[in-house]
Amino acid sequence: MTLSGEATDRENIVISKALFTGSIMPLHSIDSVNSFGRFRAELAYCQGRQAVLYLIDMYGIEVIGEIIEAANTKQSFWQGFYEVLQLSEKELEAFYRKYILTHHGKFFWLVDKYLVWVLILILFLLAYTITFFRIRAKRQLLEEEDALQEANS
Numbered sequence: 001m002t003l004s005g006e007a008t009d010r011e012n013i014v015i016s017k018a019l020f021t022g023s024i025m026p027l028h029s030i031d032s033v034n035s036f037g038r039f040r041a042e043l044a045y046c047q048g049r050q051a052v053l054y055l056i057d058m059y060g061i062e063v064i065g066e067i068i069e070a071a072n073t074k075q076s077f078w079q080g081f082y083e084v085l086q087l088s089e090k091e092l093e094a095f096y097r098k099y100i101l102t103h104h105g106k107f108f109w110l111v112d113k114y115l116v117w118v119l120i121l122i123l124f125l126l127a128y129t130i131t132f133f134r135i136r137a138k139r140q141l142l143e144e145e146d147a148l149q150e151a152n153s
Contacts, residue, residue: 019104051096
């Protein structure tokens with residue numbers, strides 16, 4: 001999936017929302033994708049793709065084949081991964097989290113249509129409230145001026 005370039009903006013939104021809500025999953029839990037609900041399954045796929053992109057960005061595309069070959073030889077993905085990159089699962093997790101924070105931490109705020117509509121509603125209510133109080137203050141000022149004019153006449 002990563003090499004085919006099938007990523008969408010939806011993937012960025014899913015990861016950004018997970019970062020915002022603190023629901024990013026550890027990479028080892030992604031293996032259980034078939035037992036997840038819809039959102040967690042979508043998040044697992046997105047995170048898996050982002051982990052592969054991280055490895056490609058950091059070490060080049062060749063490393064993917066090397067990891068797969070070493071994992072096949074060792075009969076364990078993580079042992080093969082360690083043999084190739086000399087990184088433990090926890091170290092990869094730390095580097096990966098930093099990578100997705102850098103690449104997706106603020107993306108959610110710019111593209112989520114739901115948030116845009118909420119923001120528009122908040123701005124409308126704020127403008128309405130400010131206008132209401134300004135009109136009320138002007139009306140009160142006019143009433144005071146009228147009362148002062150009547151008292152002077």
